Amino acid sequence: MDIRPGDLNDPRVIALLHEHLASLAPTAPKESRHALDLSGLRGPDIRFWCAWDGEALAGFGALKRLEATHAEVKSMRTAASHLRRGVAARLLAHMIDTTARDGITRLSxxxxxxxxxxxxxxxxxxxxxxxxxxxxxxxxxxxxxxxxRTVDRP
Known part of the structure; x- marks a missing residue:
């Protein structure tokens, strides 16, 4: 599995994002759903990655910088074809490693x-x-x- 910066113009990424947002709709009232849509993921304070299994999109995850030393995990999703195969864990580990290298000490x-x-x-x-x-x-x-959680520097 390869994790690399995500292309928010890729139709496969857009389709998985739409699936993600649609799956959240029945879970809570709109004002209680905080997942980022495509325009939100394009924000200057967002870093976005995709996990690829060959040519298949396995999942995505995003980080939002809140302060110099505090970031937020945003909009994580695993493709249905890759559920229970460790995709989310790999993405989360990648984001934690990235925050540590970037000097972030708190991830929420x-x-x-x-x-x-x-x-x-x-x-x-x-x-x-x-x-x-x-x-x-x-x-x-x-x-x-x-x-x-706190994030230890590498």
């Missing part, structure tokens, strides 16, 4: 509180993320879980 995220997100909760816990209060522009929301 927001995800849903519903059963739909249980696999994500397990993944994040396995990488040392722990519950935290809302950060950045987030507010307390029963539909959200906020997690954080």
């Amino acid at each position: 995220l927001e995800t849903g509180s519903m059963a739909f997100f249980a696999p994500a909760h397990q993944l994040y816990a396995s990488f040392g993320f722990v519950p935290c209060p809302p950060f950045g522009d987030y507010r307390a929301d029963p539909n959200s879980v906020f997690l954080t």
